[in-house]
Amino acid sequence: MDLAPGETPRTTRVLLPLALPGAYDYLVPDDLDLRPGDFVRVPLGPREVTGVVWDPLPDTAETKPIDPARLKAVVSRFDAPPMPDMLRQFVDWVAAYTLSAPGAVLRLAMRVPQALEPSPRVTGYRLSGHKPARMTPKRERVLEMLHDTGPELARPAREIADMAGVGTGVVKGLVDAGALEAVDMPGEAPFPEPLAAPDGSAAGASRLNDTQAQAAADLAQRIGQGFSATLLDGVTGAGKTEVYFEAIAEALRQGRQVLVLLPEIALTPQLLKRFETRFGAAPAPWHSDLGQKERRRIWRGVAEGRARVVVGARSALFLPFTELGLIVVDEEHEAAFKQEEGVIYNARDMAVARASLGGFPVVLASATPSLETVVNVQRGRYQRLVLPERHGAARLPDVEAVDLRADAPERGRWLSHRLVMAIGDTLAAGNQAMLFLNRRGYAPLTLCRTCGHRFECPNCDAWLVEHRFRKELQCHHCGTRAPTPHACPECGTENSLAACGPGVERIAEEAAERFPEARLAVLSSDLLHGPAATQEAMAQITRQEVDLVIGTQVVAKGHNFPNLTLVGVVDSDLGLTGGDLRAAERTYQLLHQVAGRAGRGEKPGRVLLQTYMPHHKVMQALIAGDRDRFLEQEADERHAAGMPPFGRLVSVILSGPEQGQVMDVARELVRAAPQAEGVRVLGPAPAPIALLRGRYRMRFLLKTVRDFPVQKYVRAWLGAVKVPNAVRLAVDVDPQSFL
Structure with missing residues (x-):
């Protein structure tokens, strides 16, 4: 230079x-x-x-x-x-x-470097206005099709041939005859324009009741009026999606782009279909299962403003929107919005931050909002719109507890007599039933009856889970897999291995024995590979090709099965242990969501919760349908303990291949921790999973008052210690998981 x-x-x-x-x-x-x-x-x-x-x-x-x-x-x-x-x-x-x-x-x-290169170009063809001297039935079919679908619209030769049901030779003949003219056009599929009618209606739009219409009007009025955060609080089946669709329609009318965040890609296909019915065009999906070509097209389409609406997982927050005017976070309470590795962030909270920076509204939708969101409403930071009833003729299901202390299943079985009878009655009436257990595989633990050997993961502090359908053992933390052996590797005894505890595969085995005539479907993330497989499984249930659904949390939310009238929760107590401060809240949210699958059509629904703790506050709240009382109790307990959302937590996790080196760094951090009022440094202590993917883990937990500047404190603290390259240090501000 x-x-x-x-x-x-x-x-x-x-x-x-x-x-x-x-x-x-x-x-x-x-x-x-x-x-x-x-x-x-x-x-x-x-x-x-x-x-x-x-x-x-x-x-x-x-x-x-x-x-x-x-x-x-x-x-x-x-x-x-x-x-x-x-x-x-x-x-x-x-x-x-x-x-x-x-x-x-x-x-x-x-994450899509290919999108920085110019879009590929191809040759397309459109009507030139000249008729060929020689006409054939195939040529006439091509010309009529192009005239009917838009004479100015250019298409590749293959697409024209496929649409007209002819070979590409016919198309090329029309080009040579001057009937079609060549046009340079983008090589990627265009994004169809969603239709937002001036009156907020479109073909297939659901009729809103008065409460829904009022909530929809309130959300629509916020578009273009600067930042606002609104909790759309509606019971399961209340029509929250149709309500926020009207806010999307208003954003589109104002020429803005829209982002809808979902906690799991399994929910994407159903929402895409509902969106297409409402707006006449599908939105752009964004999730990890997309191929590189489609990711490139969507990233570039968002950057150029051609993709007007994106429905995606948490990573969609970082797409290069130029005219973003609304973010909707559906199922805002879901833990899946938390990214736990790399950059550790909560997509729900970051969505609020992005809307605040951009000066536009964000809508948080849930039937079981997080306590953090509820407290933000109480503090006046968020607005709240309530949908207290299900849409149409549907009513909330009756919820009952099955006390397993009094109605214990037979030895070696997991379904109580009361639940088995309820399933039989439901199937006999021609209705569908669901059994829910939030545990994948066949059994969480396999041991040897002879010597007591337990199958552990060699890389993690965790048991290997048996997956009998695949005939293998798997670690659900690091993915390690091994074929299920015929003999104990410790003592060599054959046929001595025993499965301890149930997973959904084991529940399916019992259900098949009890209801041999019933058509069963087992749904879990191990068995559903991608959104397409999930969509087909859900469609089979909707078409009533399945009588009894057995599933994990993939069936707990977002799905509408009109003929499903019974939900049985096999182990309602499963999430209440482990010392997680949000254990009760998460269990309530999950069970409330899965209970909400029952009775969504005209037929009444019923939910049976198998539990050893029928008097626990979670079970009592579900039975009474008193969510707000449960949240008040949770808030009181957290407030007394100074826990979020009334205090702050920051987790600092050290990990490395050598345990001694990790402990040495932990000791240095203890000595370097600054003294400050309003903060306590707890630890170091081995993490609950002290060995993960071959790395030893120690953790600290900072507990502070709510207005304490935690970022400044942690930055100064960690900056005072030199961490070896072999040791990884991860900071989790506002942790959701404590493993």
Whole structure:
């Protein structure tokens, strides 16, 4: 780069998608005009990497002058839409809040590098207005089809041939005859435009009752009026989706993009179908099962404003929306919104932050809102809209407890007599039933009857779970698998292995014995591979091709089975142990959601909860249908203990391949912990899963008052200790899991 005497070289800051402390300075070549947000190629050591031109540091920032002679120059700029200002602000905000490297957060927004290259182009064909001298029935069919579907619309030759039911030779003949003209067009499928009618209606839209209509109008009025956070609080089956669809319609009318976040991709196909029915076009899906080609198309479509609505998992928060005007977080209470590895963040909370930064509304929808959200409503930070009744003729199911102390199942079985009788009556009446157990596989533990050997994961502090359908043992933490042996590896005794406890496969085995004529379906994440398989399984249930559904939490929410009238929970107490401060809240949410699958049509529903603790506050709240009372009790207990949402928690986890080295770092952290009023540093202590994926784990827990500046404290604390490269340190602000 040639400079005139006394001329100062142009420099720019470039943030790289790497776990680095901040942006790097680079020289700007004379032939490049770079602005914040531009995607560029820059040298880094011996290689070239892709980064983003970042915003200049504020004038108040203390920086050391850099000798330009030490700087390398930007190599090139990509022909791609720049990263929007709001997304860059969001990256910085998430990094500061989660105490993550900004580049690590940027990596979440740059997971589709192929999208930075120009879109591929292909040759399409459309009507030219000239008729060929020679007509055949096939040629006439092609011309009529193109005329009827849009004479100005260009399509590839193969698509024209398929639509008309002819070979591509016919299309090429029409091109040679001058009846079709060639047009340069994008090589990717376009995004259909969702239709938002002026009156808020569209073909197939559900009729809203007065309560729904009032809530929908309230949400619609907030579009374009700046930031607001609204809890859409409705019982299962109350029509929350149809209500927030009206807010989406208003956002589309105002020319804004919309993001709908779902906790699990298993819920995506059903929502896509409902959206297409309401708006006449499917939204763009975003989840981990998409192929690279489709991810590229959607990322680029979002950046260019062609994809108007995206329905996706938590990572969709980092898509490059240019005109985002509404975020909906469906099932906002779900723990699946928490990213537990890498950059550790809660997508629900980050969605609120992104809406606040962008100055637009966010809607949090749930039948069982989190205590954090409820308290934010009480504090006036969030608004609340209530849908207290199910839509149409459906009513909430009756919930009853089955006291297993008095009605214990037969030895070696897991279904009580009362539940078995209820299933029989339900099936005899021509209705469907569901058995719910939130435990995958056949049995959580396998041991040898002769020597007592238990099958453990070699890489984790966890038992290997038997999956009898696949004839293997698997660790549900690291994925380690092994064939189920015929003999004990410890003592060599054959046929001595015993399965302890039930999983859904074992419940299915018992159900098949008790109800041999019933058509069974076992649904869990082990058996449903991707959204398409989930959609087909749910469609079979809806078509009444299944009599008895046995499933884990994949069947607990978001699904509507009109003929399902009975839900039996095999082990209602399963989530109430383990010392998790949210154990009761999560158990209530899960059981309430699965209970909500019953009676969603015109037929009344019934729910039976098998439990050894029928007087527990969770069971009593479910039986009485008194959610608010349960939340009051939870709030009182958390407030007395200074726990979230009335206090703050930060988890610091150390892990490494050598236990002694991890403990040495933990001791250094103890000595370096600053003394401050309003904060307690608890630990170090072995994590509940002290060995995970071959790494030993120790954890600290910071407990502070609600308004304590935890990020500042943790940053100063951890900055005082040098952590060896072999030891990994992870910070979890506002932890949801304590494993």
